[in-house]
Amino acid sequence: MENALATFSASTVTTILLLASTLYIQGVEGSIGVNYGTLANNLPPPAQVAHFLLESTIINRVRLFDASTEILRAFAHTGIAVTVTVTNDQIPHLTNIGFAQEWLKSNVQPHVRTTNIVRILVGNEVISTANKLLIASLVPAMQTLHAALVGASLDRRIKISTPHSLGILSSSSPPSGGKFRQGYDTHVLKPLLSFLRATNSPFMINPYPFFGSSPETLDYALFRPSSGVFDENSKLSYTNMLDAQLDAVFSAMKLLGFSDIEIVISETGWPSLGDSSQVGVDAEIAAQYNRNLMQHVTSGAGTPLMPNRTFETYIFALFNEDLKPGPTCERNFGLFLPDMTPVYDIGILRSTVAAASKFHHATCIAVLTTGLLIISNHG
Numbered sequence: 001m002e003n004a005l006a007t008f009s010a011s012t013v014t015t016i017l018l019l020a021s022t023l024y025i026q027g028v029e030g031s032i033g034v035n036y037g038t039l040a041n042n043l044p045p046p047a048q049v050a051h052f053l054l055e056s057t058i059i060n061r062v063r064l065f066d067a068s069t070e071i072l073r074a075f076a077h078t079g080i081a082v083t084v085t086v087t088n089d090q091i092p093h094l095t096n097i098g099f100a101q102e103w104l105k106s107n108v109q110p111h112v113r114t115t116n117i118v119r120i121l122v123g124n125e126v127i128s129t130a131n132k133l134l135i136a137s138l139v140p141a142m143q144t145l146h147a148a149l150v151g152a153s154l155d156r157r158i159k160i161s162t163p164h165s166l167g168i169l170s171s172s173s174p175p176s177g178g179k180f181r182q183g184y185d186t187h188v189l190k191p192l193l194s195f196l197r198a199t200n201s202p203f204m205i206n207p208y209p210f211f212g213s214s215p216e217t218l219d220y221a222l223f224r225p226s227s228g229v230f231d232e233n234s235k236l237s238y239t240n241m242l243d244a245q246l247d248a249v250f251s252a253m254k255l256l257g258f259s260d261i262e263i264v265i266s267e268t269g270w271p272s273l274g275d276s277s278q279v280g281v282d283a284e285i286a287a288q289y290n291r292n293l294m295q296h297v298t299s300g301a302g303t304p305l306m307p308n309r310t311f312e313t314y315i316f317a318l319f320n321e322d323l324k325p326g327p328t329c330e331r332n333f334g335l336f337l338p339d340m341t342p343v344y345d346i347g348i349l350r351s352t353v354a355a356a357s358k359f360h361h362a363t364c365i366a367v368l369t370t371g372l373l374i375i376s377n378h379g
Contacts, residue, residue: 031298032348033061033081033314034335035267036071039321042338046074049318052340054078057348063266063314065124067107076114083119083314084108086145091123091134094141100148109152119159120145121266125206127184128167135184138162139191146199161196163204163266166212169248175305176234178248179255186256193258202312203258205249206267209241210280210289210329217241218280223292236304242268242293243303250305263306268293269316271329272343281329287344290315290335294346 036049043049046068053059060080064071067084075082086094086103093099108117122142126134142160149155166172168189170181180189196203213221220226221241229238238244246263253259270289274281293313302309320334320343336342342349 031310031312032059032294033063033083033312034059034318035063035065035269035314035316036318037065037316037321037324038068038071039323040319040338041323043319044338044340046071048340050074050078050080053080056340056350058350059348061312061314062318063121069107069110072111072115072117075116076111079116081116081118083121084117085121085124086141088123088126088129088131088134091126091141092137094122095137095144097144097147100141100144101151104145104148104152104154108154108158112154112157117158119161119201120149121204122160122162124163125165125167126162127181127188128165135188139188139195142192142195146195155199159199159201161201161204161264162192163206165206166208166245166249169252172245172248174229174231174233175238175244175247176231176236176251178251180252185252190256193253193256193261196261197258202262202264203249203253204264204266205246206316207242207245207249207265208268209245210270212241212245213280215279222280222285222289223296224288231304234305238304240292240296242296246311247303247305250303263311265297265311265313267314267316269333271332272320272334273332274329275327278327278329283344287346291346294348 034053044052050071053062061083062075062080063083063085065085066087072082072084084107090103094103108120111117122145123134123138126138129135142162146155146160149158149160168180168184169178171177171179179185193203195201209221217226218224220228220239223240223242226239228240229244230236231238238247246265249263250259253261253263270286271281272283272286293315297311297313300308300310315335317333317335319336319338320332322331324330334343335346335348
């Protein structure tokens with residue numbers, strides 16, 4: 001009887017904790033996702049990753065940089081909303097309806113019954129490549145792929161878009177004066193925005209205050225109290241860099257007559273490690289940015305030019321990726337290490353897991369302190 005009561009008590013407490021966790025983070029769950037990149041040689045199997053995200057975190061959206069069969073199978077029956085990507089090199093081929101239908105048949109249709117695929121991204125930051133063939137093919141490829149979706153009766157369930165870097169802007173300051181780069185504005189972005197409007201799809205942008213920050217603007221980039229920026233044209237004040245970046249994009253869209261299209265933040269993040277010449281790069285600062293980011297985009301405050309709204313946001317990235325080229329910071333944007341322990345805490349672990357993690361951490365410290373007189377604050 002005592003064993004039964006103990007089992008009942010433990011299971012009841014667990015249930016209550018899980019319910020409390022769900023209620024507490026309900027407003028966040030629908031809006032925060034992660035970018036699941038795989039440029040590494042030490043990552044856990046996709047099935048393990050999918051299970052971890054489902055059971056141990058509040059993340060319910062994932063963006064992939066390809067359409068990996070193994071990963072799509074791993075996310076089957078999880079309910080997690082998955083965004084897949086057509087890689088840049090395939091974009092010119094996708095303008096052919098036969099290729100588009102075959103791509104869909106091979107990469108998406110086998111999984112739609114079991115995996116919650118909600119969006120297909122055609123390329124990534126295509127305009128920033130300056131590749132004329134890719135850029136000229138972008139909108140026709142999106143249109144052709146949509147036609148293939150219609151033919152498969154998947155167009156209402158799966159939407160098509162493409163992410164852009166802030167390099168698509170020729171002007172971003174002040175935010176109300178945001179403009180798309182000349183030439184791309186009317187020849188590429190206007191037809192692209194027309195397509196997004198017609199298909200009820202979002203405009204996707206990759207804003208990184210990290211890359212726009214300096215020692216003088218670090219507080220502004222991190223959502224900390226600062227002097228901010230005053231837009232003389234709109235007479236609006238900005239308290240953080242992300243709002244200014246988003247409003248510059250909004251202003252550019254409005255200039256072309258597309259202020260009604262939803263904006264999704266397809267990538268943003270902050271590295272936990274960088275080169276010695278970089279300012280404001282450590283785990284504590286990365287945690288502060290991502291924690292404040294989550295709170296801000298889900299608060300309903302919106303931005304000065306887009307008030308009273310939330311933003312679907314994908315944090316970059318799920319894991320540190322040790323094979324990414326470039327400076328040190330590029331390999332250290334991850335929220336988690338390959339063993340799925342957090343690089344830092346931003347509140348995305350479910351409360352029961354977070355509590356267990358803190359207990360484990362405290363136990364390790366106690367053992368180390370007792371046995372070796374070592375005090376550590378790294379975990």
